[in-house]
Amino acid sequence: MRTSLCDQLGIEHPIFGFTPSEHVAAAISRAGGLGVLGCVRFNDAEDLDRALTWMDDNTDGKPYGVDIVMPATVPKEGTQVDLAELIPQSHKEFVQQTLLKLGVPPLPDGEGGEGVLGWLHSVARSHVDIALEHPIRLIANALGSPPTDVIERVHAAGVPVAALAGKAEHARRHVQNGVDIVVAQGYEAGGHTGEVATMVLVPEIVDAVDVPVLAAGGIGSGRQAAAAMALGASGVWMGSYWLTTAEYTQSPLTQKALLAATSSDTVRTRIYTGKPARLLKTRWTEAWSAPGAPEPLPMPLQNLLVSEAHLRIARSDDPSVVSMPVGQVVGRMNEVRPVADVMADLLREFGETVERLTKLSR
Amino acid sequence: MRTSLCDQLGIEHPIFGFTPSEHVAAAISRAGGLGVLGCVRFNDAEDLDRALTWMDDNTDGKPYGVDIVMPATVPKEGTQVDLAELIPQSHKEFVQQTLLKLGVPPLPDGEGGEGVLGWLHSVARSHVDIALEHPIRLIANALGSPPTDVIERVHAAGVPVAALAGKAEHARRHVQNGVDIVVAQGYEAGGHTGEVATMVLVPEIVDAVDVPVLAAGGIGSGRQAAAAMALGASGVWMGSYWLTTAEYTQSPLTQKALLAATSSDTVRTRIYTGKPARLLKTRWTEAWSAPGAPEPLPMPLQNLLVSEAHLRIARSDDPSVVSMPVGQVVGRMNEVRPVADVMADLLREFGETVERLTKLSR
Numbered sequence: 001m002r003t004s005l006c007d008q009l010g011i012e013h014p015i016f017g018f019t020p021s022e023h024v025a026a027a028i029s030r031a032g033g034l035g036v037l038g039c040v041r042f043n044d045a046e047d048l049d050r051a052l053t054w055m056d057d058n059t060d061g062k063p064y065g066v067d068i069v070m071p072a073t074v075p076k077e078g079t080q081v082d083l084a085e086l087i088p089q090s091h092k093e094f095v096q097q098t099l100l101k102l103g104v105p106p107l108p109d110g111e112g113g114e115g116v117l118g119w120l121h122s123v124a125r126s127h128v129d130i131a132l133e134h135p136i137r138l139i140a141n142a143l144g145s146p147p148t149d150v151i152e153r154v155h156a157a158g159v160p161v162a163a164l165a166g167k168a169e170h171a172r173r174h175v176q177n178g179v180d181i182v183v184a185q186g187y188e189a190g191g192h193t194g195e196v197a198t199m200v201l202v203p204e205i206v207d208a209v210d211v212p213v214l215a216a217g218g219i220g221s222g223r224q225a226a227a228a229m230a231l232g233a234s235g236v237w238m239g240s241y242w243l244t245t246a247e248y249t250q251s252p253l254t255q256k257a258l259l260a261a262t263s264s265d266t267v268r269t270r271i272y273t274g275k276p277a278r279l280l281k282t283r284w285t286e287a288w289s290a291p292g293a294p295e296p297l298p299m300p301l302q303n304l305l306v307s308e309a310h311l312r313i314a315r316s317d318d319p320s321v322v323s324m325p326v327g328q329v330v331g332r333m334n335e336v337r338p339v340a341d342v343m344a345d346l347l348r349e350f351g352e353t354v355e356r357l358t359k360l361s362r
Numbered sequence: 363m364r365t366s367l368c369d370q371l372g373i374e375h376p377i378f379g380f381t382p383s384e385h386v387a388a389a390i391s392r393a394g395g396l397g398v399l400g401c402v403r404f405n406d407a408e409d410l411d412r413a414l415t416w417m418d419d420n421t422d423g424k425p426y427g428v429d430i431v432m433p434a435t436v437p438k439e440g441t442q443v444d445l446a447e448l449i450p451q452s453h454k455e456f457v458q459q460t461l462l463k464l465g466v467p468p469l470p471d472g473e474g475g476e477g478v479l480g481w482l483h484s485v486a487r488s489h490v491d492i493a494l495e496h497p498i499r500l501i502a503n504a505l506g507s508p509p510t511d512v513i514e515r516v517h518a519a520g521v522p523v524a525a526l527a528g529k530a531e532h533a534r535r536h537v538q539n540g541v542d543i544v545v546a547q548g549y550e551a552g553g554h555t556g557e558v559a560t561m562v563l564v565p566e567i568v569d570a571v572d573v574p575v576l577a578a579g580g581i582g583s584g585r586q587a588a589a590a591m592a593l594g595a596s597g598v599w600m601g602s603y604w605l606t607t608a609e610y611t612q613s614p615l616t617q618k619a620l621l622a623a624t625s626s627d628t629v630r631t632r633i634y635t636g637k638p639a640r641l642l643k644t645r646w647t648e649a650w651s652a653p654g655a656p657e658p659l660p661m662p663l664q665n666l667l668v669s670e671a672h673l674r675i676a677r678s679d680d681p682s683v684v685s686m687p688v689g690q691v692v693g694r695m696n697e698v699r700p701v702a703d704v705m706a707d708l709l710r711e712f713g714e715t716v717e718r719l720t721k722l723s724r
Contacts, residue, residue: 002724199561200690200691204625219561263529264529331558360591361363
């Protein structure tokens with residue numbers, strides 16, 4: 001499973017693994033893929049610096065990348081306090097009442113927390129600054145093309161830029177802005193997604209742009225990777241599937257909920273960030289779609305609104321309320337295995353699949 | 363592109379083409395696939411008989427099949443007049459007002475019409491009766507397993523039964539009921555669909571049942587057919603793609619609307635039959651999702667409610683209001699070509715794709 005991206009990025013297999021865990025990212029890189037560390041959870045640039053330093057020490061010199069969350073246009077965002085004033089009181093009350101109904105305990109005294117700030121433009125820029133001080137081989141942006149000055153800075157450091165797209169017209173725009181690799185993110189993917197499914201979206205974007213395209217959405221096996229490559233992708237971008245690897249130790253509660261879920265147990269909703277994103281369907285997401293629930297707020301307000309709730313949910317011990325982005329491939333995530341085993345199985349099944357296709361095309 | 367289904371059904375390629383047109387169906391069979399004629403539009407059994415007789419005369423002895431619409435459990439349905447009494451007056455008024463707003467003219471004096479009755483159980487049973495008097499090689503049911511007595515009758519005639527499924531648990535139940543072939547219909551498909559996309563659904567169903575699985579949803583090219591086969595399918599089921607073939611002459615208006623649409627121009631809605639189905643997004647579908655629009659009625663009431671509207675829309679000359687099931691693959695349907703050309707291109711690209719995969723797996 002080699003494409004030109006392997007040579008360009010110095011990787012063995014064109015398997016891109018997006019993950020919020022530096023342990024998972026490092027394991028993906030060690031296994032011959034490109035581990036891509038999600039930066040959004042790092043409010044403090046120094047924490048990201050420490051995580052990347054750890055990766056430098058634990059990737060055996062193999063390449064890795066980072067993923068940021070940055071809109072193409074700089075929003076007027078102000079400080080967190082200013083923004084919080086834009087959140088309607090009725091929304092805050094809905095969140096508090098819902099947590100009460102769901103039995104999610106308050107945070108222990110003295111613990112608070114500012115929630116996840118990586119959605120703010122200024123914080124995402126600090127992620128780029130820190131990342132460029134490390135030997136990263138890719139910066140991906142979950143919200144499409146970053147601002148062109150950011151692209152230029154990253155390019156000046158000799159690092160290519162990848163951007164997610166859910167429509168062919170977005171992919172075209174990203175490439176016009178200077179993006180080097182497009183991640184075609186299908187409807188079935190976890191996190192931010194559009195309406196067009198991977199089967200339709202990937203060939204459409206491959207035909208629309210003249211840069212390598214990674215297929216994202218619905219990929220967790222060698223058969224699915226082979227399907228993605230058949231559609232014309234130059235590699236696969238997998239996010240959800242690593243959440244049930246042994247190296248993902250950030251949230252045993254989430255892992256438990258994911259292991260039990262079927263492919264029908266996800267929902268595309270704006271409640272996580274204000275933009276449509278696919279999440280595990282839980283009592284938390286159901287509460288937001290019940291009659292009388294408020295409309296989610298726009299980005300970045302919605303994430304500020306629910307950030308304390310996310311902390312409380314994460315600290316609770318009830319898998320039926322977790323708030324977690326994940327794709328429909330969650331239905332295949334039924335056991336905890338080391339990253340290296342996941343990768344080896346995927347590559348083996350990919351080879352078998354191509355062999356099977358070769359036979360039936362004779 | 364040969365699988366065991368080819369031998370079982372006497373076809374050259376495991377490409378199943380669902381279509382409401384006997385001309386398209388015959389052309390698909392002549393081109394080496396299995397043309398499957400949709401029966402739902404035939405209110406009168408004699409009309410279906412004539413269409414199948416025409417196919418007998420125009421398929422060069424090649425195999426073909428039919429598609430019916432029959433729920434597994436027999437509904438209490440009564441006559442059309444009884445049913446019409448169950449439709450709320452406010453729904454009827456909404457339809458009339460919407461057609462007025464959209465500028466759809468009334469039917470000419472003296473023309474009325476009973477709308478499409480194929481959704482009624484009794485009518486669907488008459489389709490089975492007629493079909494079994496012809497040398498059909500497959501009966502497919504768009505609503506999952508038909509009642510077991512119907513399956514037994516079809517089997518007694520030596521004909522296999524296929525059933526659509528949008529979830530693995532449905533596929534399992536179909537096979538328990540005696541279904542021989544499962545059509546895994548992904549979210550991106552036209553007509554009745556579930557929530558799970560083809561990329562995730564197909565391998566899930568392939569792993570869940572021990573009968574051949576056809577992949578449906580998002581397939582209109584050799585790359586997509588190769589992806590479907592990579593996912594483990596024993597063949598592909600294509601519906602939308604034939605609507606822009608030269609042989610599809612039932613509605614030039616619809617064809618015009620489809621040619622102009624992108625992959626983002628579809629919507630999954632209950633307004634066509636009462637169950638979620640993907641349609642072309644037009645001013646008609648938008649009217650039903652506008653604030654104040656009523657909730658669609660359950661099957662079969664919704665179809666009765668809109669049947670006169672469908673006739674009026676079909677007779678109008680405005681492509682922006684058509685009511686037509688179609689999948690996201692509509693974005694690739696940009697020119698009118700003969701069925702034989704579509705099939706030849708698909709097979710050529712399938713071969714090229716497998717060759718490309720073989721090279722990158724070395």
